[in-house]
Amino acid sequence: MSELVAYICKKVKKIELSDDSIIKINSKKIQFNLLSLDAKTYLVGLGNKFYEATAQKLDDEKYSISINGKLFEVEIRTTLQEKARKLLEASGSTNHKLEVKAPMPGMILKVKKRVGEEVVSGEPVIILEAMKMENELRSPVAGKLKELFVTEGSPVEKGIKLFSIES
Numbered sequence: 001m002s003e004l005v006a007y008i009c010k011k012v013k014k015i016e017l018s019d020d021s022i023i024k025i026n027s028k029k030i031q032f033n034l035l036s037l038d039a040k041t042y043l044v045g046l047g048n049k050f051y052e053a054t055a056q057k058l059d060d061e062k063y064s065i066s067i068n069g070k071l072f073e074v075e076i077r078t079t080l081q082e083k084a085r086k087l088l089e090a091s092g093s094t095n096h097k098l099e100v101k102a103p104m105p106g107m108i109l110k111v112k113k114r115v116g117e118e119v120v121s122g123e124p125v126i127i128l129e130a131m132k133m134e135n136e137l138r139s140p141v142a143g144k145l146k147e148l149f150v151t152e153g154s155p156v157e158k159g160i161k162l163f164s165i166e167s
Helices: 079-093
Strands: 002-008 011-017 022-025 028-036 041-046 049-057 062-067 070-078 097-101 106-111 124-130 133-138 143-148 161-166
Touching: 002 079, 070 079, 124 161
Parallel strands: none
Antiparallel strands: 002 011, 002 070, 011 022, 022 028, 028 041, 041 049, 049 062, 062 070, 097 161, 106 124, 124 133, 143 161
């Protein structure tokens, strides 16, 4: 069984194709037949009605389909592709704010970046002195330095917020 999601005229249709010539469109089961007339033209039987359809692939997910002379642009994805697309849209549409905390008690020796500056993943932001050793605290992600919660020369305890990055 194939499970697909189709966008037709901005309407979402959930489609399930089974091996026994049954198509399920938004939970409605219909008997179907498909006969290929040539490389792009098909005779489609849905229930007791027959339609002549031509299809042209526009890209990986978009097709231009003509049914009895009426033209439609259709996007078709597997249900897995649709879930992935929704996850990507959701993650891309919101900014993420990540707070970096002190891994150990110590003293802030140097702040290497200012609020508003861009940082790349792995770039040093703060130098923390702990037990007479200098530790570079790096940005875990690429983004913009949103906030600094400490200043040079200030003592910090383990777990104290040091800075936040907005990605």
